[in-house]
Amino acid sequence: MVILGAGFGGLELATVLSMEFSEGIDVTLIDRNDAFVFGYSKLDVMFNRASLASVRMPYRDFVKPGVTLVRQTVTGIDPETRRVTTDSGTHDADFLVIALGADYDLGATPGLAEAGEFYSVAGAARAGELLPEFRGGRVIVGVCGSPIKCPPAPSEAALLLHDSFSRRGIRSSSEISFVIPFDTPVPPAPDASRALLAAFAERDIRFVPRRQVGSVDPDHRVAVLDDGTEMPYDLFLGVPKHRAPEAVTATGLTRDGFVPVDPATLETAAPGVYAIGDVAAAVVPKAGVFAEGQGRAVGASLIAALRGGGAPHRYEGRGTCYVEFGGDRVAGVDVDFLSGPAPAGSFRGPSLALVAEKQHFGASRRARWFGR
DSSP: OOOEOOHHHHHHHHHHHHHHHGOOOOOOESSSEEOOTTTTTHHHTTTTTTOOOOOEEGGGGGOOOEEEEEEEEEEEETTTTTEEETTTTEOOSSEEOOOOOOOEEEGGGGTHHHHHSSSHHHHHHHHHHHGOOSSHHHSEEEOOOOSOOOOOOOHHHHHEEEHHHHHTTGGGGGGEEESSSSSSSSSOOHHHHHHHHHHHHTTTTTEEEEEOEEEEETTTTTTEESOOOOOOSSSEEOOOOEEHHHHTTTOOOOOBBBBBTTTTOOBBBBBEEEEEEGGOOSSOOOOOOHHHHHHHHHHHHHHHHTOOOOOOOOOOOOEEEEEEETTEEEEEEEEOOSSSSOEEEEEEEEEEEHHHHHHHHHHHHHHHHHOO
């Protein structure tokens, strides 16, 4: 068995299979990186609440019976034969799970590479170096396309900018604008969106909905929206357009940039090939908790198949997203996308209790996957 990508989905799937079969299974887990980083930790790095070294979990610490994690870059995937080519050789699979996530297409937005983004680990680290030097002015948190990973993250960045500038005494000399292609900050969660809009209004954060950044002119410090509107800035923090990795796009499995799957089983059009997490065109948001649940569901289906049969396990699309509201408070959005006739969710307002719950969420996954 071959799993491509050691993010939330790949790590959880490999762990489930190892716990079930131990040395009785042969799983190869492939990732080009040398460490895992929780998506939400990038904001910690950006706002200097944690060092980059402290949030990195080296893959050498992922040690599971029956699983071999190799650091290689996937260069080709043949979904018919389930053969994977990397920069170090080939891997053949009885079952193949594509969990390579979404890449950032900086080239899709002219000027973005020079202006700056905060969604990658490196981009968040660079923003963390720039922010302490910022002395006030116009700031744009600008989304350049959709869908995006972790839909609440740009809202969180805007609110945390307000807190940071307030602590430094430069909030009154700064303007914060948030540009997003959606009608609301978090479309799947109306209650959370209403709470965020109220928080923006209270903090004098300008919310620009139904627009995306089409280009950036870093020399003149102007962001141009898709309707031609020009927004001058002194600091630009972009969210790049997302797309499936090139090796996945070349398979012919993608449509509109991502891999269509059966929402209940995560199976692709190719027999024995699954896609989970951000690379998949599923009905759930592109967020780690949903990728983890998909990995768990595919694991249950593969266990049933390898044990001699049984119906595939149905993925129910449940998850909780934690949303930083600033003021050292965290809110929770609990959503169930698939188990009922329509998506259903609830919003838990910002509190210290949810700060602790979010911390437990991270600590429990770190212990489960990396043993610490």
